[in-house]
Amino acid sequence: MTIIKRPRGTRDFLPEEMRKRSQARKAMQEVLERWGYQEVATPTFEHLELFTEKSGASVIDEIYSFQDKGGRDLALRPELTAPVMRMFVSELQNSPKPLRLYYFGNCFRYERPQKGRFREFWQLGAELIGGARPDSEAEAIALADQLIRSAGIRGDIHLGYLGLIRAILERIEGDKRAAAMRMIDKKERSALEELLEDLNQGDLGLLELIDLKGKAALDKALEIAGDLLLTETQEAPARSEGPRAPSEPKMQSEGRGSARNGRAVSSQLHLEEFQETVDLLGAYGVDFQIDFEIVRGLDYYSGTVFEIYAEGLGAQRQICGGGTYELSSLFGGKETSSTGFGLGFDRIMEIAHIKEERKPPVFLVYTPGVKVDAARIAVSLRRSVPTVLDVMGRSMGAQLKAASGAGARHAVIVGREELDSGKLILRDMSGGEQENLTLEEIVERLSPIYSSKFYKT
RNA sequence: GCCGGGAUAGGGUAGUGGCUAUCCUGAGGGACUGUGGAUCCCUCGAGCUGGGUUCGAAUCCCGGUCCCGGCCCCA
Structure with a gap:
């Protein structure tokens, strides 16, 4: 084909x-x-x-x-x-x-x-x-x-x-x-x-x-x-001819402008x-x-x-x-x-000299068992932060790998434990530091970073 | 419309008439069933197109298409 x-x-x-x-x-x-x-x-x-x-x-x-x-x-x-x-x-x-x-x-x-x-x-x-x-x-x-x-x-x-x-x-x-x-x-x-x-x-x-x-x-x-x-x-007095004279046979040898005779x-x-x-x-x-x-x-x-x-x-x-x-x-x-x-x-x-301004979204990483809850969390996150969710059925490791490959600055990790405790994991992808925070705290933390035109570091 | 150069996996490339087309990168999976960027393994994936020459063409010849540079043109 x-x-x-x-x-x-x-x-x-x-x-x-x-x-x-x-x-x-x-x-x-x-x-x-x-x-x-x-x-x-x-x-x-x-x-x-x-x-x-x-x-x-x-x-x-x-x-x-x-x-x-x-x-x-x-x-x-x-x-x-x-x-x-x-x-x-x-x-x-x-x-x-x-x-x-x-x-x-x-x-x-x-x-x-x-x-x-x-x-x-x-x-x-x-x-x-x-x-x-x-x-x-x-x-x-x-x-x-x-x-x-x-x-x-x-x-x-x-x-x-x-x-x-x-x-x-x-x-x-x-x-x-x-x-x-x-x-x-x-x-x-x-x-x-x-x-x-x-x-x-x-x-x-x-x-x-x-x-x-x-x-x-x-x-x-x-x-x-x-x-x-x-x-x-x-x-x-001698010159009556002018460009305004409509009778003037103005030749359009170029073919262009003929409509403007x-x-x-x-x-x-x-x-x-x-x-x-x-x-x-x-x-x-x-x-x-x-x-x-x-x-x-x-x-x-x-x-x-x-x-x-x-x-x-x-x-x-x-x-x-x-x-x-x-x-x-x-x-x-x-x-x-x-x-x-x-x-x-x-x-x-x-x-043009355009400064590169790339803003990869936050990756919401989840374990297979909590997909439905993850989808719900993604909806809340997206109200203030660009967020993507795995749609490949990937393992957590592979999801992190994808996030890293996409240049994400942050990942939010959620599994059974996090749902039970109400504290999700906010992971800084550059250093790997993690914090346990509620969804509200995460939003509070991330939205100023992602709503601005450039990342604040 | 004219002149010249080019076209090989998604990207970048090697090859040059001859068995299953090279390498890098990429993508997907795995080693690592709740933690990424390293490594290793597996998998996917290509000679623009149509003719011709030939036992055999990605390779040579011709046409077309597309790309690149220039001319013409550029409201």
Whole structure:
């Protein structure tokens, strides 16, 4: 007989690993709650349309989609931002703003598995819905930073700003903008140079801008912004074309983003907003790098975008990505700006430093004749102390052996004599010392030890 | 989708065309019928899968599956 194996790209989590995952998740949830975020959950599957609407038809190739028995086109969720925004639009639109939501859930993508990439993976993310831009951005980024730290990871935070890039790209032909964005994102330097050369406009400072990192980049950005505003006023009457023009035949050569044809994307500069985000982040004490190469190729992003990278993950170094976006209106809601991010939980687990916290239960060891009484005692013990009872029909010696093997700190031993005297034996498994105590005394003794998060020794 | 490496008891491994497939660990039991971690004994348990070559394949060849690393992609 052949053993049935796990489907490709999926994993089993054995107790030891699951313990770490739970700890990491709890640590991060604690941070989120401390920042006032509330957990939400959405279905594991959604209408396929939800994801094609957001990301374009090309994502179908990488989605686990299927038809149910009623002929509906459904998809296992490949990400959680769209479901959360769908939920927001249909159920939370009239809630007081801002909404601070977070989620943790498994997602599915039909992709080639490799280090840090699986077909079923877990994402933890937060969405700050309806807040003003710089404030929200600073909060979201600072929060992401805290989350990663709570898992014991050091990440490099890279901040980009789409307002400026889009303003520059507005200078070039519409059908080349998407391509240019893509080249910046993919770091296809020579292709980008070529494209800019063909335009005969000079490079508009773009190349220098994306090369510069940190403070220098911001200075350069201010310089470019100044130039742009200057020419803007001079040329304004001549330029009626803009990204908002719905008639513009915007080619979607990549196949992605086709659902967003003609969608309004703020291309206004607002560099001062970015400046404010940066200043606020300083106040939050967050270390980051300004990096205009971060553009997160999607049209619904605006304002600040950011990505966080970590070492030790091979080719998949990115552990977090996010930014300010407008998806509410795409899903039929009122235009609502949101800032959010998603963390790749599995990647974080690969490099997280989690302190081992193992709490084996107390073993209630009994002689064969008193099984029924032992079961009754176990019930009382479990009210305050994790307790296990032999179910193998083992001898007392073998039960102790099992307790020892399981790493138990204490055993409670009960036989005929103990029942008659009303005093059970509490055995310290590390030294072997024993005491005769009533059940109440044992509970009193053990519960403070086992109810705390860590063993007190 | 592409390139490369791999697959032997639950975990880790040896072997290399040839009788009952090696060792460690593990699991279950026992020596120790009311006291564990040591030792000893017994037991359980394996060559991914489908073809081919061969007298004979875990070993050689081909396909598939899965794993690992990289590319592409990454909402």
